[in-house]
Amino acid sequence: MVVFDKPHALLDVPLHYCPGCTHGIIHRLVAEAIDELGIEGKTIGVAPVGCSVMAYDYFACDMIEAAHGRAPAVATGVKRADPENHIVFTYQGDGDLASIGMAETVHAAARNENITVIFINNAIYGMTGGQMAPTSLPGQVTQTSPYGRDPKLCGYPIKVCEMLSELEGPEYLERVTVNNVKNVRNAKRAILKAFKNQIEGKGFSLIEVLSSCPTNWGMTPSNALKWIDEKMIPYYPLGVYKDRSAEKEVNK
Amino acid sequence: MADKVLMKGNEAIAEAAIHAGCRHYFGYPITPQTEVAAYMAKVMPKIGGTFLQAESEIAAINMVYGVASCGLRVMTSSSSPGISLKGEGLSYLAGSDLPALVVNVQRGGPGLGGIQPSQSDYFQATRGGGHGDYHMIVLAPSSVQEMAELTVKGFELADKYRMTAMILADGTMGQMMEPVSLDFELEPVPEKPWATTGTKMAREHNIVNSLYLKPDELEKGNFDRYERYKIVEANETRYEEYLTNDADIVIAAFGIAARVSRNAVNEARRLGIKVGMIRPITLWPFPKAPFEKAAEHAKAFISVELSMGQMIEDVELATKCRVPVSLCNRAGGMIPSPAQVLDCIKKIANGGNN
Numbered sequence: 001m002v003v004f005d006k007p008h009a010l011l012d013v014p015l016h017y018c019p020g021c022t023h024g025i026i027h028r029l030v031a032e033a034i035d036e037l038g039i040e041g042k043t044i045g046v047a048p049v050g051c052s053v054m055a056y057d058y059f060a061c062d063m064i065e066a067a068h069g070r071a072p073a074v075a076t077g078v079k080r081a082d083p084e085n086h087i088v089f090t091y092q093g094d095g096d097l098a099s100i101g102m103a104e105t106v107h108a109a110a111r112n113e114n115i116t117v118i119f120i121n122n123a124i125y126g127m128t129g130g131q132m133a134p135t136s137l138p139g140q141v142t143q144t145s146p147y148g149r150d151p152k153l154c155g156y157p158i159k160v161c162e163m164l165s166e167l168e169g170p171e172y173l174e175r176v177t178v179n180n181v182k183n184v185r186n187a188k189r190a191i192l193k194a195f196k197n198q199i200e201g202k203g204f205s206l207i208e209v210l211s212s213c214p215t216n217w218g219m220t221p222s223n224a225l226k227w228i229d230e231k232m233i234p235y236y237p238l239g240v241y242k243d244r245s246a247e248k249e250v251n252k
Numbered sequence: 253m254a255d256k257v258l259m260k261g262n263e264a265i266a267e268a269a270i271h272a273g274c275r276h277y278f279g280y281p282i283t284p285q286t287e288v289a290a291y292m293a294k295v296m297p298k299i300g301g302t303f304l305q306a307e308s309e310i311a312a313i314n315m316v317y318g319v320a321s322c323g324l325r326v327m328t329s330s331s332s333p334g335i336s337l338k339g340e341g342l343s344y345l346a347g348s349d350l351p352a353l354v355v356n357v358q359r360g361g362p363g364l365g366g367i368q369p370s371q372s373d374y375f376q377a378t379r380g381g382g383h384g385d386y387h388m389i390v391l392a393p394s395s396v397q398e399m400a401e402l403t404v405k406g407f408e409l410a411d412k413y414r415m416t417a418m419i420l421a422d423g424t425m426g427q428m429m430e431p432v433s434l435d436f437e438l439e440p441v442p443e444k445p446w447a448t449t450g451t452k453m454a455r456e457h458n459i460v461n462s463l464y465l466k467p468d469e470l471e472k473g474n475f476d477r478y479e480r481y482k483i484v485e486a487n488e489t490r491y492e493e494y495l496t497n498d499a500d501i502v503i504a505a506f507g508i509a510a511r512v513s514r515n516a517v518n519e520a521r522r523l524g525i526k527v528g529m530i531r532p533i534t535l536w537p538f539p540k541a542p543f544e545k546a547a548e549h550a551k552a553f554i555s556v557e558l559s560m561g562q563m564i565e566d567v568e569l570a571t572k573c574r575v576p577v578s579l580c581n582r583a584g585g586m587i588p589s590p591a592q593v594l595d596c597i598k599k600i601a602n603g604g605n606n
């Protein structure tokens with residue numbers, strides 16, 4: 001008999017996320033990975049500024065709240081404080097990771113910093129009420145692109161996995177989503193791998209999770225999940241963008 | 253007998269930090285503090301420490317934030333424009349009550365300014381540097397020996413009060429060479445049960461955080477922090493007095509300005525002018541007591557600064573404007589000469605204003 005239980009690494013407190021938001025699912029996947037690898041006692045998580053700012057109240061491991069966009073730098077410090085004994089992850093939104101914190105992201109990846117980055121791409125600034133994000137799609141209506149994102153005025157969305165894959169540094173880059181059961185399972189596998197890589201000392205792993213924001217997209221939860229399929233995945237194809245260890249295997 | 257070695261001020265800071273048990277340094281290149289990073293880059297890998305050149309001062313201070321969260325001694329160094337970038341991190345360190353050491357080897361500003369010595373970041377340092385209500389412990393060395401001593405002291409005070417300590421030096425202090433002894437005793441490092449080093453499944457999780465959405469909780473955090481600051485003010489204020497007992501004129505000067513002023517004081521005394529000097533060593537907390545005391549007999553104060561007049565406001569506050577305070581200054585990277593300071597003293601002695 002399978003008993004459905006909360007992962008140990010997720011505290012038994014109510015989450016504050018909106019109905020239909022996928023942050024909760026992704027929290028759970030991260031916590032399951034921590035449980036399965038038995039690393040809760042040595043894990044330190046770094047929360048961002050964004051909707052998941054209060055992730056420090058949800059994860060049972062030690063937690064740090066970083067300034068907006070600076071989580072990879074903070075995580076670098078935490079890892080370097082005790083590389084043998086600290087397992088470090090950051091959990092960041094797209095504004096946090098790909099706009100204000102882009103330099104910290106790129107350089108942590110370039111250094112192949114031995115950390116795990118969980119990147120929530122919901123194509124919008126959720127917490128501040130739905131402004132245009134670096135990942136908002138062309139034409140996407142937001143509070144600060146009320147006529148739709150016009151690439152002529154504000155450029156094109158940033159494809160983080162593709163961009164980072166050009167770097168020599170990072171070990172592992174994969175884009176997943178959690179909009180149906182199959183995709184959730186796949187996301188779980190990727191997140192688990194990203195933590196395993198760190199345990200094995202392989203270096204920087206980033207899992208980009210296409211996520212929903214029904215509240216700020218102005219959609220029902222189920223339409224938001226459909227929107228991921230119809231709009232986001234075509235622009236942000238799922239898949240592995242870099243897996244250095246696997247490449248090495250192939251080239252042997 | 254303590255062995256003395258000839259060192260540059262910046263190197264003395266680096267060596268003293270290592271002596272104090274600091275094994276993590278993060279920085280970004282900028283003149284005139286380069287030697288701190290260069291020294292750390294050489295030594296840290298050999299003693300199992302971490303030297304990391306960050307992608308920016310913003311990243312460096314956040315790496316400091318990460319190590320500080322884990323309860324280890326950690327530092328960064330920079331110069332004025334870089335310290336501005338660290339402002340965000342300084343505020344977060346204060347909001348999360350994390351101990352760290354930050355060195356500012358000041359250069360002239362504003363903007364890109366120049367690379368010559370300056371003291372024009374006094375306001376930025378003593379008022380906090382970033383947003384919100386907070387202070388740093390600000391230490392102002394005026395010799396290479398003090399660069400070393402105050403670095404060690406800075407780590408100790410930071411740990412003791414869970415605050416950032418800042419060494420506020422300037423280009424001259426950083427570059428000058430003097431004999432230094434590093435032969436001083438260290439205080440024991442306090443326990444840090446709040447550090448995020450992993451629960452080991454043996455305790456509740458620790459959280460390092462500066463977010464309090466409930467205003468009454470945030471207010472309480474501010475009140476508590478300022479109670480702690482009162483203890484710092486009461487116990488950790490440092491200064492040096494020079495010939496102030498009978499002084500009619502009292503100079504206020506720190507760092508390189510104090511060295512210059514000391515020569516001027518000696519020369520003025522030779523001419524029969526009763527002048528003395530108070531040299532604040534902690535700029536925050538500012539040593540109000542010696543100024544209050546001196547205001548009882550002094551007829552005038554002169555603030556000698558490498559800025560457009562910043563510390564002068566603290567002198568006026570400390571003396572409650574009972575006695576006129578005038579400014580004797582250079583700015584933009586220029587240093588007042590002993591002759592200029594002597595002129596300022598003579599003018600005041602002759603009943604004039606500067």
Ligand SMILES: Cc1ncc(C[n+]2csc(CCOP(=O)(O)OP(=O)(O)O)c2C)c(N)n1
Nearest residue numbers: 049050051068093094095096124125126127
């Ligand atoms: C320096 C700074 N700038 C701006 C903000 C305001 N702010 C808070 S959350 C946020 C957007 C976060 O969006 P994202 O990273 O996409 O995460 P989401 O809320 O969508 O999960 C912004 C701009 C801030 N807290 N700090």
